[in-house]
Amino acid sequence: MAAGKNLHIVFFPWLAFGHMIPYLELCKLIAQKGHRVSFVSTPRNIDRLPKLPPHLSPFLRFVGIPLPRVENLPPSAEATSDVPFDQVQYLKKAYDGLKQPLAEFLRTSDADWVLCDFVSYWLGQEIGPSLGIKTALFSIFIPECLVFFGARSGDKRTKPEDFTVPPEWVPFPTTVAFSYFEVMKIFDGVSGNITGVSDLDRFKINVRYSDVVVVRACPEFNQEWIEVLGDICAKTVFPIGQLPTSEYDSGDENPAWQPIKQWLDQQPKGLVVYVAFGSEAKPNQHELTEIALGLEKSKLPFFWVLRTRRGPSDPDPIELPDGFEERTKGRGVVCTTWAPQLKILGHESVGGFLTHAGWSSVVEAIQSERSLILLTFLADQGINARVLEEKKMGYSVPRSEVDGSFTSDSVAESLNLVMVKDEGKIYRDRVKEMKDLFVNNERDDGLIDELLGYLKMHERSNNR
Template sequence: MADDKKLHIVMFPWLAFGHMIPYLELSKLIAQKGHRVSFVSTPKNIDRLPTKLPPHVSPLLTFVKIPLPQVDNLPANAEATSDLPYDKVQFLKKAFDDLKQPLSDFLRTSDADWILFDFVPYWIGQEIGPNLRIKTAFFSIFILQSMVFVGPMSGDHRMKIEDFTVPPDWIPFPTTVAFRHFEIKKVFDFVDGNTTGVSDLDRLKMSAHYSDLVVVRACPEFGQDWIQLLGDVYGKNIFPIGQLPTSEYNFEDENSAWQSIKEWLDKQPKASVVYVAFGSEAKPSQDELTEIALGLEKSELSFFWVLRTRLGLSDPDPIELPKGFEERTKGRGVVCTTWAPQLKILRHDSVGGFLTHSGWSSVVEAIQSEKALILLSFLADQGIISRVLEEKKMGYCVPRNQFDGSFTRVSVAESLKLVVVEEEGKIYRERIREMKDLFVNKGRDEKLMDRFLSYLKTHRNAK
């Protein structure tokens, strides 16, 4: 039977590590089922990904390097969003659009059955897939609520910042899912466009509209009503494939880095340490950094802080810790400015809370490790994620000014103490433990994956 023939799936994520890592996790799960996967990205990104694979997966997962075209205003060697300040990411999108031809050339010589693509290259579903007779699936790493909030291809009349600070009228049930004024203001180019001439909002809508189906990082037990609503909004088959929790990676420098971190964590009492990290793209302003640092100091809690002081070599505004901060907190706090093994840190017994930017991969890792969440969003849909977690009492947002996003060292200190140690914050610590099974359930995720792959096999084009 034709259906027994194994699939060849091509993966094409956007050039951000928060996108590439979930795409890699999904690639590994597909390869484990015996299907071939070609993971396509630029050379520098593939070299930075954890590409060491288990022996049974390795022959089935191929990394395909396509050089990133040079465009004006994009600094040399910048191939991911983490290499750039936020205002220069638009030039990375311009270069990414120029991958259309080389990607087409690769696909033309491949025997791909499906291509799973991210929100930036909407042109895959619109042009490449139909032209080459390859089926296309829009695999969105954004949470369901963010995708529903983005809305349908037509009938969306939102134009002003204020329009995005309330739930849209196509959500038929009560929800707090919307941006705060300061959150949408910071990323309003998402709506009104950038140097490529196509806004991110339009890219996302077109990616869903032109694809053959939509794949989401979700599970029915955590948001079935949103899955159904997303299907209604897009008029598409929606396939939840689980939360894709990050697997344990063995980076070259992990063991030596982890050894000294573990020694320090081993000396701290159980559930006493705040782990602080804001992902690969989020960089606080100098004022925000100062308030976070002084808030940590004021809380008197122990902390381990992974701090990015600049986004790539072209970042003109590196940030600095307040004078004397490290001396004053010596012994009870560690500031790490290099890479750190987040999964291992979160799993350590001495960590009691996680001050995070609300990036979904980090949230899933925290829930996997049963660590309470203190939320401080900076970019993209992190504000929407914060609303969802807050609604379900799974995280506590540091109080901020709704219009400019400012917060104080006092609110940072109080939020940390509330969630990590105070009786009043016990609900946040307990709720995370209760939710773990929804997020990390191998048996359920296996069934979702089998259902998804069965659909791909049945609906590929006859070659």
């Protein structure tokens, strides 16, 4: 490829909005540089993604491939947020069914590279080599998480307890590991599911067959982990920044924002707790009750975006305690529909964020310099929380190591510690200090140029 010629890069994320949104952010950054980008997903997911600025449309196109129907998967389910947690394995089976139609699309495209998620282990293993297209594993998980799960052969960890301590290949002291209750919630990712291939095996196969690993990180924040990741993967690793969420302002004010802004405008500056646990995490009924009573006991104003069920097939909707909304009327708002998280976090009345520690939410909070109170539920969130705790960037609500239970008192005390008390000042200050490492357009631009330089240099000339 000539040095000045532009690439065509295909992106194929896993069917979770916590994956699709960072993928889309990287797509936008690459498209802005004049490269052609194809974002492949299912039609319903594409319809639910944020709208693009018009100037990117010549460079970024969406490719919708219908999701195959799978037994036990509801007909309209196309993302993890559409189904209860135990049905995600059927979504993975359907995702594996995209293998052939994706191969057909790639066969007729002029793609130079495919950047794929850990779930699609078959892309780098089979499709890429058969078509002469190079593949990169693009992980939305931070390096600490990838290092923790490891890609080494000879990983002897088989029991949940093995994942509650740092792995032997981390050569420096760290507290980054899962709590026992966090491992138990995701242990099927290690032990397997109905597809016959565990999440851990998908990741390891993907690393093995990818030509390069692209990771959401910046060297100033976690360089030592990036280096260990390169060692255990035996691959070139490219950090490409934290991919902070960007919003396209079309000039049409979102109707949901106006009443929210009106309420926030009336609250004291820096004292509102924003509460949200992402598109996947759903507390159980006992946890929900303790969170609600904790918010009530804290006496702080709050805005809570609450998902009472995961998709229409969720058999266990959760309910607020009797009288809760009446008792907190005026001081708190519970929103059960979509809410504009970036705008809420950016409002001056918001001081802290009670969050599940999903990394996109963490980055959005740091963008707006909001203190972090952490309450993990699943997936990589436990590792993210340990990283934030270790760097004094977030404070976790105290809970039982064994079953993850917590009390309304511990919720209230944690909120007041981080939001208002003197001993929590370190958390309020630390987020401000770290902002430049998370949101630095000039640095991130350079990191993406390094990646694109590599992709151009190693593009196969015989794949057209």
